[in-house]
Amino acid sequence: MNKFGMLVVGGLLSLGAFAADEGVTLGGYVDAGYDWSHQKGTADQGGFLVREGGVYVGKKFGEWQVFGDFMFGDNADAHGLNVSQAFLSTSMDNGLSWKLGKFDGLFGAYAGQHDAWTHRLISKGLLQGYTPDSHTGWTGSYSLSDMLKVSALVANNSNPNLVKDEGTGHPDLGVVVNADLDAVKADVGALFKTGGYTSDTGSELGYAVTANVHGKFSGFDLGVFGLYNKADVKDAKSDFGFGLNVGYDLTSKLGLNARGEYLDTKSESIVYPGNTSATSVTGLKNAMLGTVGAQWKFSNSVVGKLDYSYLKADSATKFEPISRVNASVVANF
Secondary structure (H helix, E strand, C coil): CCHHHHHHHHHHHHHHHHHCCCCEEEEEEEEEEEEEEEECCCCCEEEEEEEEEEEEEEEEECCEEEEEEEEECCCCHHHCEEEEEEEEEEECCCCEEEEEEEEECCCCCCCCCCCHHHCCCCCCCCHHHHCCCEEEEEEEEEECCCCEEEEEEEEECCCHHHCCCCCCCCEEEEEEEEEEECCEEEEEEEEEEEEEEECCCEEEEEEEEEEEEEEEECCEEEEEEEEEEECCCCCCCCEEEEEEEEEEECCCCEEEEEEEEEEECCCCCEEECCCCCCCCEEEEEEEEEEEEEEEEECCCCEEEEEEEEEEEEEECCCCCCEEEEEEEEEEEC
16 A cells, blocks of 8 residues: 555544544535536536535534534635634633634624535525635624524634725624524624725725524525625715525425525625636626525435526626526535
């Protein structure tokens, strides 16, 4: 056996021994499939891809926990390996908890659930692109009751869509209020971002407000979400958007899903993410995106998904609508 093979085997044995230890979390997922897109006047584009995958590992020491989440695949930066999360956290008996390091984003409809295994649809849509997927810094939460929690955030800046001419070393400041009413969950958040200094405008401050309501009723999985964004408080321009998610399980294996979104941007341009062959579409101003899909549960750990999306938008030049088909098999382990 060569040295690389010995290294892999040794690593797997070490992980196995580590996972057998008490208080250890070890798991992950893989999302692989095919993407295809069509736009009038351009060649159809598509191909197979490993859309994303992840391996996570954690260890609890009483009230303390260390956790790492490592992402790979075509959605990772430069098709490589990303550190999606890496933090130290603690939870106290008085209802106070905090994290220090890199952790999932606190804002938007996909807050705290950015891996593909948790989603009914393959794509995350337009509005999620305006909120950070992750933060690097500190967040603390306090549970006022079993139903109400307040969280605060101090972290590095992370998403240029939210503030123009953003520089380094300028922090995000945020607050989120979460309500859990069993069948209905809701949150309202505000994210304040400081941009870089420019000679013509000076220092810039931007902010975004998000709101989400999610509930399950009579077999339906419903979600309503919205966003208001001001990239520069000195600028009269602002952005807003809203959307609706609907899911319904016809059987224990077959589920149907739909999402509609509208995004109106004045201070920034919309970015519609590309697929494995097509580059992202930029420069859009008003966009409507509709997505419908189905999912088939092969087992408790393997789900197949098929989505169709249709994007209509305005731009400085004539923009032809884009149709896109995504197919995936997602396995959780």
